Amino acid sequence: MNTKDKLLITGASGFTGYHACEYFSKLELDIIAITKKRNFCYKKVKTKQCDLFNKEEVKNLIKQIKPDYVLHLAGQNAVGRSWEDPLDSLEVNAMGTAYLIEALRQEAPACKTVIVSSALQFNPTSISTFNHPYGLSKTIQSVFSQFWAFLYNMHIVIAKPSNLIGPGFSTGVCSIFAQRIVNMEREKEEKFLNVSNLNNRLDFLDVRDAVRAYDFLLTKGNSGDIYDVSSGKSRSLEEIINIFRKTTAIQFQTKVNDQSPLINHVDLYPLSLIELGWQPTIPLETTIKDIVDFYRQQVD
Numbered sequence: 001m002n003t004k005d006k007l008l009i010t011g012a013s014g015f016t017g018y019h020a021c022e023y024f025s026k027l028e029l030d031i032i033a034i035t036k037k038r039n040f041c042y043k044k045v046k047t048k049q050c051d052l053f054n055k056e057e058v059k060n061l062i063k064q065i066k067p068d069y070v071l072h073l074a075g076q077n078a079v080g081r082s083w084e085d086p087l088d089s090l091e092v093n094a095m096g097t098a099y100l101i102e103a104l105r106q107e108a109p110a111c112k113t114v115i116v117s118s119a120l121q122f123n124p125t126s127i128s129t130f131n132h133p134y135g136l137s138k139t140i141q142s143v144f145s146q147f148w149a150f151l152y153n154m155h156i157v158i159a160k161p162s163n164l165i166g167p168g169f170s171t172g173v174c175s176i177f178a179q180r181i182v183n184m185e186r187e188k189e190e191k192f193l194n195v196s197n198l199n200n201r202l203d204f205l206d207v208r209d210a211v212r213a214y215d216f217l218l219t220k221g222n223s224g225d226i227y228d229v230s231s232g233k234s235r236s237l238e239e240i241i242n243i244f245r246k247t248t249a250i251q252f253q254t255k256v257n258d259q260s261p262l263i264n265h266v267d268l269y270p271l272s273l274i275e276l277g278w279q280p281t282i283p284l285e286t287t288i289k290d291i292v293d294f295y296r297q298q299v300d
Contacts, residue, residue, distance in 0.1 A: 001069060001219055003028045008067040010034045010052065010100070011074030012045075015170045016116070016207055020071055023211045030102040032065055034074070051069040052096035055103075057263050069218050072100060075141075078171065079120070079134045083184040086133035093137035094144065101148050101156065112155035113216045115145045119162045119203070119230070119268055142226060157221035162203035162230035162268050164210050166287055167294035173237070174204065174291055177244055182295040184250050191252040198238040198256055203230045203268050206282040213270070216278045230268035231280050243285055247292045 001007070009025055011017045012033030025044035033047045050061045052074055075093045076082065080180040080270055082089040097115060104111050121138040122129040130136055142158050165174040183189040194261060213229045241254060270278070 001027065001029060001215075004030060005068040006030045006032065006065060007071065007218075008032045008034060008149075009045075009063060009071045009073065010050075011072070011286065012047070013037050013074060013186050015168050015172075016164060016210065018075050018168055019166065019207050019211050020073060022215065023034070023208070023215070024071075027215075032067070034061070043045045044231055045235045052099060052169050052239060054089060055099045058099045059103040059107065059222075062100075062107040065105050065110045067111050070100070070104065070117045071218065072097065072113060075116075076134070076137070077118070079132050082132055082134035082137065086136075089133050089137040090140070093134075094140040098144055102152070105148065105152050105154060109152075109154065112157070112218060112223075113158055114147055114221065116159045116161060116214070117142045117145075117226075119160055119228070121160065146226075155223045157217045157223060158226040159214060159217055159229050160226055160268070161210050161213075162205050162228075164207040165204050165291065166207035167290045168207070173202075174288060175295075176238065176289040177241070178288075178295045179291060181244060181248050181250070181252070184252055185248060185296075191250060193241065193252060193254050195237055195241070195254050195256050198241075198254070199236055201234040201236050203232070203234050204240070204284060205229065205231045205280060206284075206287040206289075209280040209282050212281075213273055213278050216251050216273060217275045220276045222242075225272065227272050228268040228270045229273065232269045234267075238287070243288050244292070246285070247289050 005030045009020050012021055013035040024031055031045040033045045034050050036051055038049060048133055075187055076089045118138040120135045121142055122135045124139050124143055145156050145158050165172055177193060180193055184191050210229050217227060
């Protein structure tokens with residue numbers, strides 16, 4: 001990417017979006033951050049408001065900007081919420097992406113786009129792998145992206161990230177643990193963590209490493225391909241909590257719900273990304289310390 005290239009980042013006000021703006025602004029690109037929030041402001045980039053549900057609004061945005069690159073981060077990313085309102089997840093993740101890609105086809109066909117999907121998408125050829133509406137919405141998103149890349153010869157790459165963690169406001173389990181620990185330090189909560197199942201295993205990757213991966217995909221990714229974005233190593237929640245214990249002087253206990261089901265671990269290995277030259281660089285211990293320190297800096 002050159003300094004005069006236009007990079008459009010959707011979902012810029014979200015957890016990953018913030019880190020993407022921070023990272024790409026250092027490359028001195030012409031960055032346009034897209035969000036639905038009217039009061040969103042990020043001093044290092046240009047910002048525009050756009051509702052990805054509105055097909056004409058999206059088309060007009062792309063026609064006006066004519067981006068060279070797009071990093072599509074916007075979406076509904078909560079499994080629980082998808083059960084409550086499955087159509088919302090389908091509209092946001094599938095149709096919002098469809099409107100964006102079609103607008104690019106019509107107004108900026110040479111643009112290279114990275115669609116950020118999810119490790120929780122399913123195998124579309126096997127209905128038995130579908131176990132929540134969120135995964136369905138992300139599967140449709142990926143399939144649509146691949147089809148448009150193939151049918152219209154568009155430069156579209158799909159990223160399939162694992163559980164992204166790091167400093168900043170997030171609803172992920174590590175952020176929840178960090179907030180609780182900081183509250184314990186401030187004597188605002190009892191000294192224990194509620195845990196669904198200590199044996200649940202997940203792949204955790206620092207969001208800053210993930211954003212670097214998206215840079216590699218924007219510049220080197222093969223159109224139509226899906227890339228795992230992960231650490232390549234699963235960790236149990238018990239391991240994660242033990243790392244958290246090292247970040248604080250307080251002693252806390254864990255309360256486990258033994259009745260909760262074991263989460264099926266999704267195996268991801270970023271071999272295709274590694275072949276492009278990417279490697280995760282931030283140790284998990286550093287990431288968790290940064291998360292706790294972030295919440296320590298927040299004013300009550």
